[in-house]
Amino acid sequence: MGGLEGNRKVGRLAPVRRTSTVDLIAERLREAVVDGSLPPGTVLGEAELAYQLGVSRGPLREAMQRLTAEGLLVIPRRRGLAVKTMTPEDVRDIHWLRATIEPELGRRLLTLPAADRRAVLAELGTEVKRMQRALRRDDARALGDAYLDFHRVLASWGGSVRLARMLGTLLIETRLCTFSMFEHFEVHRDLVPEHVAFVEALAADDGERFGILVRAHLEAEVRRLLAEPEDAKEDDTDRLLAETPDEPQPLDRLDLPEGL
Amino acid sequence: MGGLEGNRKVGRLAPVRRTSTVDLIAERLREAVVDGSLPPGTVLGEAELAYQLGVSRGPLREAMQRLTAEGLLVIPRRRGLAVKTMTPEDVRDIHWLRATIEPELGRRLLTLPAADRRAVLAELGTEVKRMQRALRRDDARALGDAYLDFHRVLASWGGSVRLARMLGTLLIETRLCTFSMFEHFEVHRDLVPEHVAFVEALAADDGERFGILVRAHLEAEVRRLLAEPEDAKEDDTDRLLAETPDEPQPLDRLDLPEGL
DNA sequence: TATTGTAAGTTTGTCGACAATCTGATTATC
DNA sequence: GATAATCAGATTGTCGACAAACTTACAATA
Numbered sequence: 001m002g003g004l005e006g007n008r009k010v011g012r013l014a015p016v017r018r019t020s021t022v023d024l025i026a027e028r029l030r031e032a033v034v035d036g037s038l039p040p041g042t043v044l045g046e047a048e049l050a051y052q053l054g055v056s057r058g059p060l061r062e063a064m065q066r067l068t069a070e071g072l073l074v075i076p077r078r079r080g081l082a083v084k085t086m087t088p089e090d091v092r093d094i095h096w097l098r099a100t101i102e103p104e105l106g107r108r109l110l111t112l113p114a115a116d117r118r119a120v121l122a123e124l125g126t127e128v129k130r131m132q133r134a135l136r137r138d139d140a141r142a143l144g145d146a147y148l149d150f151h152r153v154l155a156s157w158g159g160s161v162r163l164a165r166m167l168g169t170l171l172i173e174t175r176l177c178t179f180s181m182f183e184h185f186e187v188h189r190d191l192v193p194e195h196v197a198f199v200e201a202l203a204a205d206d207g208e209r210f211g212i213l214v215r216a217h218l219e220a221e222v223r224r225l226l227a228e229p230e231d232a233k234e235d236d237t238d239r240l241l242a243e244t245p246d247e248p249q250p251l252d253r254l255d256l257p258e259g260l
Numbered sequence: 261m262g263g264l265e266g267n268r269k270v271g272r273l274a275p276v277r278r279t280s281t282v283d284l285i286a287e288r289l290r291e292a293v294v295d296g297s298l299p300p301g302t303v304l305g306e307a308e309l310a311y312q313l314g315v316s317r318g319p320l321r322e323a324m325q326r327l328t329a330e331g332l333l334v335i336p337r338r339r340g341l342a343v344k345t346m347t348p349e350d351v352r353d354i355h356w357l358r359a360t361i362e363p364e365l366g367r368r369l370l371t372l373p374a375a376d377r378r379a380v381l382a383e384l385g386t387e388v389k390r391m392q393r394a395l396r397r398d399d400a401r402a403l404g405d406a407y408l409d410f411h412r413v414l415a416s417w418g419g420s421v422r423l424a425r426m427l428g429t430l431l432i433e434t435r436l437c438t439f440s441m442f443e444h445f446e447v448h449r450d451l452v453p454e455h456v457a458f459v460e461a462l463a464a465d466d467g468e469r470f471g472i473l474v475r476a477h478l479e480a481e482v483r484r485l486l487a488e489p490e491d492a493k494e495d496d497t498d499r500l501l502a503e504t505p506d507e508p509q510p511l512d513r514l515d516l517p518e519g520l
Numbered sequence: 521t522a523t524t525g526t527a528a529g530t531t532t533g534t535c536g537a538c539a540a541t542c543t544g545a546t547t548a549t550c
Numbered sequence: 551g552a553t554a555a556t557c558a559g560a561t562t563g564t565c566g567a568c569a570a571a572c573t574t575a576c577a578a579t580a
Contacts, residue, residue, distance in 0.1 A: 064322075163353075339572085
């Protein structure tokens with residue numbers, strides 16, 4: 001009788017979460033992208049990468065396709081894989097999209113039952129505290145991670161699987177924007193008070209104010225990221241990546257994700 | 261001098277669009293999904309499908325991963341690939357998302373320069389005419405195709421690559437909703453006047469009205485699709501697919517696309 | 521009769537190998 | 551001296567094959 005307790009409702013076992021190798025590789029690659037071990041413009045050979053991951057090239061190539069569909073990787077012809085370098089246009093696009101999505105998420109959050117709403121606010125509060133601790137330690141990396149998790153919490157409670165997935169990708173792309181524009185993290189002091197204000201607005205049931213604050217934050221981020229538009233990263237890796245033409249692509253049909 | 265004319269600006273040749281095999285396969289699969297040759301719940305073996313497409317299993321598996329990331333396919337463990345069957349919850353999610361996105365697109369369209377705006381209206385008008393012709397012929401298939409293209413035009417002029425890509429996927433998913441709920445197309449008479457009204461609202465610069473109309477249309481679509489929630493498609497293919505549990509999945513972390 | 525155990529068959533998941541292609545540099549020619 | 555052509559090297563794209571895992575059917579037992 002001791003030991004395996006808790007299976008009171010016998011028909012309701014939690015399903016076993018078995019994850020495939022491709023999933024593991026994809027997750028590993030995403031981690032590497034967000035933590036900066038694969039900076040934008042990195043061009044890696046498949047054989048080398050597969051060896052590092054301890055898998056064969058087959059599953060790796062499958063995972064690459066997954067990341068490509070998410071827009072985090074580009075696959076230049078016969079040149080392995082490259083982490084996407086975000087252009088100023090990408091920066092604007094990503095942040096504009098987030099500025100459209102996140103206020104909507106806030107609005108949806110406020111329609112949740114009271115218990116759930118308390119739970120969300122608690123989770124958000126936890127992340128803000130993480131941000132505060134990171135700021136005190138001047139740990140830009142930890143600050144950025146907590147920032148991502150804060151917005152991931154927002155996504156996960158939005159009630160839409162698709163939107164959550166999309167915002168999750170957008171957040172990784174946001175991180176790529178930072179890496180594409182600057183060489184490394186920098187501590188961003190305004191971030192914490194801004195997010196405290198976000199939580200306060202939500203706690204006060206003021207979805208309108210939340211939206212305004214979020215939009216202001218994101219616009220400020222765009223300005224900060226695009227402050228010096230020209231001198232940002234002009235090394236050779238970018239030119240290799242530029243094989244994918246960003247400007248002259250014919251605008252007749254950009255309907256579906258196709259390698260890009 | 262005859263022959264190859266038109267290269268006046270010599271430095272501005274259109275880049276050669278070379279498409280990889282994986283791209284071709286992925287596009288082919290998407291076509292098959294939208295035209296109904298791969299109905300929701302279809303479980304196909306890799307070898308069989310690869311043979312039909314005339315390729316090896318390698319590239320096919322890579323394309324599968326691409327479609328999986330888009331949410332059109334699910335990959336049950338060791339059971340090949342299955343076209344996603346949309347649940348009522350999916351139907352609501354997809355249409356709610358579209359109801360959030362498309363009004364925003366309309367608003368953005370109205371900020372375009374006059375010339376572009378005329379071009380959009382022209383393209384939209386063309387699609388509406390296609391819808392009208394299809395309706396006169398009682399061709400539900402053609403009507404549905406024109407419907408998709410109408411909204412694709414909307415997406416392509418929205419000024420956001422990411423949003424365009426996302427709406428493109430959402431539209432295919434919309435088609436999957438139809439296939440998941442009904443056995444086949446049905447001619448939908450209200451569709452044409454509704455879309456005429458959309459174009460009129462845009463032509464009148466009334467983004468507000470456009471948004472209201474679009475939301476109304478999408479809500480009506482949800483009601484129509486979920487009219488008979490129980491008797492819709494209860495064959496064995498669905499149960500096979502149900503290996504991916506829709507209800508009892510632990511809701512702790514739904515942050516990133518992982519197979520699902 | 522229902523349930524469990526066993527076994528065969530089929531299919532996936534993974535790996536290794538081959539060939540086509542691209543890159544980069546070196547050489548020859550105008 | 552600069553441009554074009556050639557050649558070697560390396561890497562991707564694709565295919566075939568093997569082993570593990572899962573499914574399904576059948577048989578045995580309680």
